[in-house]
Amino acid sequence: MERRKFIQKTGAVCLGAIAGGTLLTSCAKVYYAQYAVVDKSIKVAKSEFDERSAVVIKDDRLPAPIYLMKNGASFSAVLMLCTHKECEVAPFGQELHCPCHGSEFTNTGKVITGPAEEDLKKFKVTTNEDFIFIT
Numbered sequence: 001m002e003r004r005k006f007i008q009k010t011g012a013v014c015l016g017a018i019a020g021g022t023l024l025t026s027c028a029k030v031y032y033a034q035y036a037v038v039d040k041s042i043k044v045a046k047s048e049f050d051e052r053s054a055v056v057i058k059d060d061r062l063p064a065p066i067y068l069m070k071n072g073a074s075f076s077a078v079l080m081l082c083t084h085k086e087c088e089v090a091p092f093g094q095e096l097h098c099p100c101h102g103s104e105f106t107n108t109g110k111v112i113t114g115p116a117e118e119d120l121k122k123f124k125v126t127t128n129e130d131f132i133f134i135t
């Protein structure tokens with residue numbers, strides 16, 4: 001199977017099995033985190049990471065969800081919108097893949113494989129003892 005078609009098919013599977021706030025796929029299990037909007041920041045409880053290292057935040061004010069990842073004691077957040085032609089990327093193992101034309105990004109948004117040439121949009125992330133703030 002041609003690589004691009006494989007990615008398109010697996011991407012469709014990744015995006016096609018949403019059940020009860022959790023996206024179960026053969027390539028990744030995605031958890032949609034609870035959040036609040038406080039002073040233009042998205043506030044997420046650190047407890048959302050008790051059993052996982054990444055969550056997705058779906059805020060209708062944005063053109064795509066945010067992928068929020070924990071790496072040790074720090075967090076990173078990227079917009080899941082491909083910089084090639086704006087398809088929504090999906091988690092695929094430790095990476096984010098675009099189902100439209102096959103671009104691949106690290107889970108912190110850096111381009112691995114084109115045709116996308118720019119990294120995913122990154123958000124500023126700050127924390128306190130109990131919460132993560134995305135701006």
Ligand code: FES
Pocket residue numbers: 082083084085086087098099100101102103114115116
């Ligand atoms: S829109 Fe993502 S690779 Fe083209």
